[in-house]
Amino acid sequence: MDNTIGIDVGGTFTDVILIRGEEVIKKGKITTRQEDLLTTILQALDFVEISDTPSIGHITVSTTLVTNAIIQKRLHPVELVLFPGSGMRISALNWPVPCRILSGELDFRGREVQPANKKEWEVLADDLRKGAATSIAISGKFSHRNNVLEENLAAFLKQEIPELKIALGSEWGQSNFYRRSLTAYLNSACTEIFSSFSAQLRKAVRARGCNAPIRVLKADGGVLPLEKIRPVESIYSGPAASVLGALAQNDGCESYVVVDIGGTTTDIGLVLSGNPLMSSSGARVGSFLTNVRSLAVRSIPVGGDSAVFMENGEACLASHRLGPAYCIGGSHATPTDAMRFLNLTDYGSFSKAEEGLALLLPENERNPEAIQQVALTVVRKMADQIGLAIEQLLMEWKAEPAYKVWEVLHHHPDFRFTIRLNGGGAPGIATVLEQRMNTETIVTDSSEVSNAIGAALAKTTFSWTLNLDTSLSRYRIEETGEQGEWEGPKKPHKEVEQFLRDLALRQAQEMGIETKTLQTDPFDYFPLVENYNTVGQIVRGAMHVPPGVIRRVSRGEKDE
Amino acid sequence: MNKTGIIFFPAFDWSLGESHPEREERLLYTQEQIFEEGIMDLPQIKQYSPGVADLMDVLRTQAIFPRLEKLHLDAHLIAAGSSIILGKAIMDKEIHNGFALVRPPGHHSGATVWGNRGFCTLNNEAILVNYLRAHYGIKKVAIIDTDVHHGDGTQDIFYYDPNVLCVSIHQDGRTLFPGTGFTDEKGGPNSWGSTLNIPLIPGVGDEGFLYALENWVLPRVEEFKPDIIINSAGQDNHYTDPLASMNVSARGYGKITEFIKPDLAVLEGGYSIQGALPYVNLAILLALAGEDYSGVIEPQKLQRREIGGETFRSYLLNLKRQNENIRPNWTLKKESCFPAGEWVCIEKNIFYDTDWFQEYRKDYIRKCNHCGGTVLTLSRNELTFEKAVLVRIPFEACEACVQTGYDLVEHFKNTEKTLLLQDQLQNKIMLWHDGREVSFDEQKNQTA
Structure with missing residues (x-):
């Protein structure tokens, strides 16, 4: 029977799973090394011993490589060139990167309104020869209706500067000139970093004697072969993995909210009658709005490892992590410690959890009642934040635009939602979240590696x-x-x-x-x-x- | 930041006929244009989802004769419901202003419906305005209609209401549907002057239109001191419109919006679906959102002669003088069953070959020094001989007018086939068929 492997690279941990048929054979969690994701993934593959596992059907990776590169601004220089024509002022929207404006205009059906100016093209070619950029992204308003301006400029530049790498906005064919331009730019700008990653990954996998196809998970919950994916499509695959993980562990046509509690973030998604809800607009990454199709998900900066601090005598949650939980040897109290102290989980040492929480209090107030109070506050605040995000996501679903009479009249059937919890912190928060949301809350069976299961079993879409x-x-x-x-x-x-x-x-x-x-x-x-x-x-x-x-x-x- | 709300409801599955101007394609290119520009990504834009108006909200404002279930209202209820959603968002201070970019239009639909008039079955703005008056206690409203056609339906609904200022600036009714909107139509006996019609000679462009706004409309609105300003934003004054003969540009519409500063703009007509609508809608949206619209340039240039300058200014001055000099000439009339008081009678007769009805209507307005006055409307479809009666007790009605209204109801509910009571003061809507009161749940089931 076929073996499948799923890897989900998270902010704190990387989960890996080996599934044979319908059975989970091996599962593991290793610490993510953000600065070296390739090594992290190879460690995960070694954990499930791919060298000794025969007949692997495929390996699927959900990676934060491209998301990180964009957010940390480790992008390859790309010249962005636009044909905006008339209409709204370009500067009405925030362009996170500089761009050059060329003349030439099309209308909404792709008919030429104003021709391009060849003189400008020659100047552009001269500047490119002098400049540092080896890539260019060309994007025109209404190029998704007619790519003639983009194609003509590309052909011209190909002749002038044969080694120039050229990307076109029209390759991202949805409407929205602004997003199309930024998506083409981003994809170009992270192509190099992604290609080198994928080449090394392929080489390393093959070196371990494994010839299985390698697939990459996308933001829309689909997978594509490593060779076919456009790099920017791999952003935000983590939340998609959570949703798929829940799908893989639940019956076919239920409706539920998926909550995945990670180390520093919690992802929330929505499944309606067995189908994950897609977002009606493209994904936002850093300061870039894109056309990348994604599932409708919310990510909030709170997780099992969020740092706890005191403010005006009350415990609060920071949006960052200061290392692992105190109860497993960390240096700072976290929600994980609060859950351990309240016996909501048995993960880590009880006495260390108590100690970590006590350290937040002034020395003369470190009594059991006060510690209990701190722990309860932390768990309640975490559940509140998650609850609020769930409500916002449900609102987003209900407020989806509709453009036809039929759609408005049949807008949203009344689903009864339950909550499916994934991730390391899942068991600890379940009861409190259930009370907060007043709806049945179920911890998924393999909750701690649910994302990896989702990646392993994702369908091509x-x-x-x-x-x-x-x-x-x-x-x-x-x-x-x-x-x-x-x-x-x-x-x-x-x-x-x-x-x-x-x-x-x-x-x-x-x-x-x-x-x-x-x-x-x-x-x-x-x-x-x-x-x-x-x-x-x-x-x-x-x-x-x-x-x-x-x-x-x-x-x-x-x-x- | 001042937020601008938008509901974009192009009704892509609704039309009045495959090649009818009011067809599925009408907002297709507007969608292409505004989505392609990335308007929805502007930080100050908030897109809302369309909603469906309740029958109660319709009947508070319009009488649907002879029976609700005879009309197909779905699309119209969504256009009206969407206007209400944005109106509420404005009142709740979620947004600073808004644009209901919706089909079908509504401003030709009046106090009694019977059928579709000039592509309109329900009056989106009027339903919204009375919703806000009933639920938010708004007192004074100005509706400025910048569609090229006279907003006869809106005028009809508010003609006797001193608290709603209806301004319509349009191509002269002698040259265009619906053939009304002359400067002597100034309101009823208790609301004289709360209707202002400015018919324009064909050929007027940006300059003339803006001049008329600046020198006549805006001062009148300012004097009225409305709590809220609604713009019936028809786009058929554009120089490419196939049904009318005016010469306004897309940027002209941007400027019009900037002049009027509506709290809410509601799309009305406009049938140059490729040449004008994408650009005019964009300019209006940008103007509402406080963005520069000077770059919105339609590819087709103005090729007709524009009427402006001194010719236009003297025309307008003359019109204004006429308007100021008109004195009302009421016909006092009453029937034996009427409660005490003086009653002004206004008669109307109109035929629509589109939905095949001919309405003969008599409006009796109770003269009142304290309020807008209770209105009794006797309406009859001359082609089917169906008769129906509407009794309207206005917002802010005085005690005597309330009593009068209920006396009329007592009299007519047993004698007439259909009777609708709009007690706007107490937000009570009641309907009788053949002397029997009809509950609204029953009505809903019949229309569903």
């Missing part, structure tokens, strides 16, 4: 969103940025769906994506009327292979 303008005979696919000529009729019907299905199946095969669960969204047909005549149609439609897990793990797993 993809979406194809079509925008077709039959009057201009042009079609575009949002997710791949593909644009092409439509040769079908001006007022198509069923043939559009067939067209998209064929395209999806073909591309899925190329990317190694299983299409058994391919779903079709209802197509929208907009008759295009000009001067009182119907001259064509705009058709919008989408097909998805939704996120999910390839199988569930059995409840009674074997412990190592």
Whole structure:
């Protein structure tokens, strides 16, 4: 039977799991070395002894490599060049990186309004030759409707500076020029760091005699092969791993909130009738708003290792960590100590937990009642913060925009939610959170390595969103940025769906994506009327292979 | 930071016909434009989810004759409900101002509905305004209608109400639907002057429009001292509009918004769906959000002759003089069953071939020195002979007018097929069919 391996690199710990069929064979937790994620991942692989494990189906990694590189500003220099045309002032939005403006404008259907200026292109080429950047990201307003300006400039630059690496905004085909530009920029800027990581990882895995495909988890809960993924798509895969971990350990069509309590952060996600909720806008990373599709998740800076401090005689939670919990040999009291002291968990030493908490109090107040008070306050505050984030996420779901009468009238069925807790701190907070939220709260079986299970069992996913303008005979696919000529009729019907299905199946095969669960969204047909005549149609439609897990793990797993 | 709320509800699955101006495609390019610009990512923009208005909220303001269940209201209830959501957000100080970018429009829909009039079935602004008066105790409201068509429905609903100032600036009714909105329409016996119509000659552009706002509309609004200003933001004054003949630009609309400073703008008409709407909507949104809209330039340039300068200024001055000199000429009339008091009677007769109804209506307004006066409306569809009665006791009604209203109800509820009571003062809405009171749950079940 196939073995699968999942690795989830967290801020504090990296979880690893080896699953055979539906059974968890090995699970482990090692300390993450943020400055050397490659070594961390290799340690995890060695922990599950990949060298001695035959027939590994795949290895899936959820890594913070790219997220960290962006947040810590370890980015490769990229020149960002824009064709913003007219409209809103560029500076109305916050651009975290400098950009150069070129002339040339398209309208909302991708028709040329103002041509480009070749003189500007020559100046740009000269400057690039003189400058430090070896990469350029070119992005135009409405390039997702027509990439002609981007492509022409790219072709020009390719000729002028053959070694220049060129990325186009239209490769990120959703609307929103601002996000598309920043996404293209970010992807370019972290390509080098990601390529070198993936090359080394592949080499090291192969050196251990393992030929299994390596997959990377994405923010939308899907996985792609290491070779096919666009680096920026690997941001925020941690919260996605938590949601998938819960899916792998629960029955098919329940609705619940997933809460994953890590060392320094807690991630919260939402599953509706067995389907993870997607965010209606792209992910934000640092000061960048992107077009990267992600699950609707909330991350809050509180976890089992958050530092506890006193303010005006009351215990408070810091948003950072000062090392491990006092009860396992750390130097500072944490929620983990509070939970240990209250006997909500049996992790760590009780007396050390008591000592750690006592140290927060002035010497003359270190009596059992006062310590008890501190511990209760810490756990309550933690549950409050998590509860608030859950409520905000549910609000976000309820406030999703709707653009059709049907959608508004069938907006949100009343789900009854329960809470599924993952992560090291899960057992300790369960009771208090249950009281705070007044809803059943269940600790997932393998809660401490749930994320790794999610990564190991994640399905490959993809979406194809079509925008077709039959009057201009042009079609575009949002997710791949593909644009092409439509040769079908001006007022198509069923043939559009067939067209998209064929395209999806073909591309899925190329990317190694299983299409058994391919779903079709209802197509929208907009008759295009000009001067009182119907001259064509705009058709919008989408097909998805939704996120999910390839199988569930059995409840009674074997412990190592 | 001052937040601007927006509800974008393009009703992509609703139309009045495949090639009708009010079709699915209408806000498609507006969506492309505002989403592509990244408007929703502006830190001061807050997007709200659309909602559905309650039937009670509709009937407080409009009588749906002959029966609720005869009309398809879903899309209209969402447009009205969305306006209410933003109105509440403004009152609750979540946002500083807002834009209900919604379809279908509403400003031609009046006090009695019967069917769709000029693409409108429910009046989004009027329903919102009376919601805020009922729930937030707002006293005075100004509605400024900048659609190219006269806001006849809104005027009809508030014509007898001294606490709502209805201003409509539009292309002259002699050259455009609905053929009303002349400067002598100034309000009812207890509300004379609370309606202001400024019909413009075809061809007026940014300059003339802004001049009229600055020199007539804004001073009038300032004098009225409203608690809230609503803008019926139709966009068909744009020079590319296929149904009208004005010459306003997208940036002109930005400036109009900046002049009016509405608390809430509600989209009305505008049918140049490629040439104008994406740009006009963008300019209005940017103006509301306090952003620069000078870069919003529509690709199509103005090619018609614009009427402005001295020609326009003297036209407007003349119009203003006419307006000031008009004196009301009321017809006093009453029927034997009427309670004591003086009653002014105003008659109307209108035919719509779109939804095939012809309404003959008599409004009786009780002359009152203390309040807006109770209004009795006798309405009849001349094509079907269906009759219906509306009794409206206004917000801030005096005791005598309240009593009058209930006396009328006692009389008519047994004699008429359909009777609606809008007791706006006590926020009580009651409906009778064939002498039997209908509960609203019952109504909901029938429409569902």
